[in-house]
Amino acid sequence: MNTPITLTETIRxxxxxxxxxxxxxxxxxxxxxxxxxxxxxxxxxxxxxxxxLIYRGGKRLSLEIFYALPPTAFEMGGGFGNAIVGTLFMVGIASVISVPFGVLAAVYLAELGPYSRVSQIARFCAKTMTGLPSILAGVFAYAAVVLVMGSYSAWAGGIALSLLMIPVVMLTAEEAIKMVPQSMKDAALGMGCTPSQSMVKVVLPVAIPGIITGVVLAVARAAGETAPLLFTALFSDYWLQANEPTASLAVLIYNYSGMPFDNQIELAWTASLVLVLMVLVLNVVSRIIGRRKKI
Incomplete structure (x- = not known):
């Protein structure tokens, strides 16, 4: 029988x-x-x-560097406007090539044949290519484009960069498409949509934030590559000519950082700062888009 606790006792x-x-x-x-x-x-x-970068590159950061051409060895001042334009042009070419192919491949991997032998091989190759040394993409583009065209060019540089972007876009887009709820796909089919209509009108619009995130990350990676452009676009001290050697920020930094002239070394630091800011902006944009994703 339990003994009742009195008021005078303390409960521990x-x-x-x-x-x-x-x-x-x-x-x-x-x-x-x-x-x-x-x-x-x-x-x-x-x-x-x-x-x-801010300390060394910020000293020369001004509007002049965005429109002036690179100086010769003994000149002072100058800029790298042609390198900025060349970088944007070649990354644009790479995006035009890689985004459609990457998204279409992702649609097949995620929806049309996710467990087929072709999908398994394509997925394995894409994951392998994400770790592919970028210089190998440059060597391939050199053999397939530069030797055929007979000249270094921005087109060859864009194709080399697209080889690095395609696997990133494809794998990211595949995961974004897989994250679309199956109930939304079933509802679209139940309302009479064909599989292609369901993909175009339901799945892709819902997955588009994730796809854009992958595209932006791939663009950020391509913008900072140097080795592929050394084999394909080379470099130029003039404004953009698509069928001729083309300047880029990454190659300019590579060339100027080894020169014995203070002016070129300072421009290399400033170009590094500009390139880092470009990549930083792209990564911030991808993060913002990813956070707005509502599935």
């Missing part, structure tokens, strides 16, 4: 306060400290590079 409640020296609490503190230390350590190189 368990101590719910966290004790730092308890094994689980101590383990949590140690692991949290290690994680924070690792995160801060990983950010040190990134912020050091950014600070150095």
């Amino acid at each position: 409640l368990p101590n719910l306060e966290r004790q730092p020296m308890e094994p689980r609490a101590l383990k949590s503190i140690v692991l949290s400290a290690i994680t924070v230390t690792a995160a801060v350590t990983a950010c040190i190189p990134l912020f050091s590079v950014l600070i150095m």
Whole structure:
């Protein structure tokens, strides 16, 4: 028989306060400290590079660099407007090639034949190409385009960059399409839509934010590539001519960073800052689009 508790007796409640020296609490503190230390350590190189770029490249950052041509060896001043235009032109060519092929391939992988042998091979090849050294894409484009055309050109550079963009676009678009709820697809088919109408009017519009995110990330990667352009577009001190050697920011940085002239070295730092800002803007845009995705 239970003995009733009188008013004079005190009920002892368990101590719910966290004790730092308890094994689980101590383990949590140690692991949290290690994680924070690792995160801060990983950010040190990134912020050091950014600070150095802002300090060294910001000195020459002005409107002149966006429209002036690169100077000769003993000239002062100048800019790299042609390199900015060339970079945008070749990345544009790569986007025009890679986005349609990548999205169409993603539609097949996600909807038409997700478990077929062709899909398995294509998916394996795409994942392999994401880790492909970019210089190999340049060598392939050199053999397939430059030797056939008989000249370095912006077209060859764009084709080389498209080889790097296609797998990124394809795999990202495939995942975006797979994230569309099956109930929406079934509802479209139940209302009388054909599979192609369901894909065009329901699946792709819902998946478009994820697809755009993949495209922007692929563009950001292509904009910073140097090795493929050395084999295909080479470099030029003049404004864009699509069928001739074409300047780009990445190759300009590569060329000028090894020169013994202070003016060219300063331009290389400024071009690096501009290129980093371009890639940073593209990555921020992709993050914003990804957060707005509502499926």
